Amino acid sequence: MDKEQAKQFLRLQEHDKFFVSLLQELGCHSDFVAFDKSTRGHDLLAITERMSALLERIPGWNRLRIVVANRYISENRYDEALSILEPGLEFPADLADVQVLVFKIYARNKDRRARDFLNLLGPRFLRNQQGLLALIAYDCLLETFEDFTLCTNIAAYLCSKAIPLPSEFYRFVFDWSLNNKSSADKFEDLAGRFTKCAAEQARLAALWALVQGQPGAGSLLRDAFEGATLDVAFMATLGTALSEGRIEPQSFGARPALANLPLAPRLACEANRTGREARVALCLSGQMRDMAQAQPQILRLADEIKADMFIATWENNGVRFPTSAHLSHLKRMMPHDVVEYFLEKKLTGQDILDRWPSIQRWIRNLATVSEDSIRPHYPSARIAIHTDQFEDLDYIEKTFGAKWTATGSVHIPNQLRMAFLIREVAAMALSHAPYDVVVRLRPDALFDFNAGKLAEDIERVRREPNTILVDRMDQPGAPSDSFAIGSAYAMSWYAAWIDVAPAYGNDAYYPERMAPHKGLYDHLVSGGFRVAVSDSVRLVGFASPEITSAHLKQMIIDDCRRGDADSIDRDCLDILQGDLPVEPPGGAQPLQPPA
Secondary structure, rough: OEEEEEEHHHEEEEOOOOOOHHHHHHOOHHHHHHHHHHHOOOOOOHHHHHHHHHHHOOOOOOEEEEEHHHHHOOOOOOHHHHHHHHHHOOOOOOOHHHHHHHHHHHHHHHOOHHHHHHHHHHHHHHHOOOHHHHHHOOEEEEEEEOOHHHHHHHHHHHOOOOOOOOOHHHHHHHHHHHOOOOOOHHHEEEEEEOOOOOOHHHHHHHHHHHHOOOOOOHHHHHHHOOOOOOOOHHHHHHHHHHHHHOOOOHHHHHHHHHHOOOOOOOHHHHHHOOOOOOOEEEEEOOOOHHHHHHHHHHHHHHHHHOOOEEEEEEEEEEOOOOOOOOOOOHHHOOOOOHHHHHHHHOOHHHHHHHHHHHHHHHHHOEOOOOHHHHOOOOOOOOOEOOOOOOOOHHHHHHHHOHHHHHHOOHHHHHHHHHHHHHHHHHHHHHHHOHHHHHHHHOOOOEEEEEEHHHHHHHHHHHHOOOOOOOOOEOOOOOEEOOOEEHHHHHHHHHOOOOHHHHHHHHHOOOOOOOOOOHHHHHHHHHHOEEEEEEOOEEEEEOOOOOOHHOOOHHHHHHHOOOOOOHHHHHHHHOOOOOOOOOOOOHHOOOOOOOO
């Protein structure tokens, strides 16, 4: 590839109309198609191999590195993610994104290289609000940057450019001050960096006075921050420190001074007072699918966090049998070898249903969900079953806008289905009792959880009411929508996404095709909430009703009794070890597989 081609390629986005022709000219279009398909699965080795094949042709294609590295990061495989990202630091395409990911891995692992990396590159890619937030977001940097020199330098730089400092910066300084009450010289050095920024200097002085327990510090703080926008997390941190005795109540002086703070820390104290356990609501929303498979771990989770359970679901179970030739989904409900045989024979789903009516009857028996079918699995849950109005595309377009019915976007109405049930189950929970924490989970989720880390997450979202924790980011700005945990305040906003969906569907600012997960992320960030990843819960799959080998074998034999068996019947029975006798109901003579 010559220099001009390389420049042209780096300017093009993957979905540009010239993209395919350029890849074809470079002789790697088929490799890209294979890579794109592999990313829809979970075989990281295959994804990495296909990425490597493309990078041999186009070494500077950093977007590929970012996509694959994020998959490794989601599984906490940081060393492998670094091995993919670090070669990309030599290329200009998407360099800032690569640098940020590398920094995050260093910081997460408390790697000393984080300091060297930031000292080298900080002035170039951290001197903005986003960079400062990225630096503050990792508490481990308090250990790496013992005097937080780089952080404060960046903050001072922003002030000199009249760029407002985010609320998180003041929370960062407050946390540091609580842990370094004897380091007055360092704090004076910090304040000295803001000599040309009177408002910021006054705020820092007020925070230090509060930490030192000086009389009237609360009033000083109120005056210094008057007119500033402080997030709930900052005020909750302040309130928690007060409730834990880390700052003196008399610092606030008269009661009116306390009451006139932007958000009275007393509220945060009440929510986090010592000795009171969090009241937790576990909200399950979505299609129930295989309750027997998912229920045991969900009940263990509810018991561990002492949660009240709420369920909102559809009257349809959600078990779908494809009628087309796209049968990969069947591997969730049938033995893999049999599905591979169907694919080899180019059978459609309709061919299978016509050949073996017993499968159709099995699906029909699962189709309807009722409270009576749920109650044995979740005896104490409060349950609401809804009729699905999102099958009607005219209703969707009229209510939410044309973009929600975009051609070829089958998953888009499913986002609305999900959002509708999230709102309904949250409303049911929050109208029942004043919960401190709300956990959102799909009812068909198969997962592992770490009880200790989960307890820490619950305490964290109580301290930080504008933080929402998810189990993973599928890509930057695209949080998982299968699990979330947050304060009742935060999760109320999370659940309100469907109420603003019409704006996404009609506003020209948003693309024609709505991207899964990104709409939710935009909604949360627009509301002033922070989305962070926690590894307290790890999803491993989703439960779907299964036809076991023995059950499928019996279905085929039963249906063969009604007609002549052919080679497909015999092949399937052979795969299912159909040469073993099957005992039919009623004690009749064993039926041998058709000859």
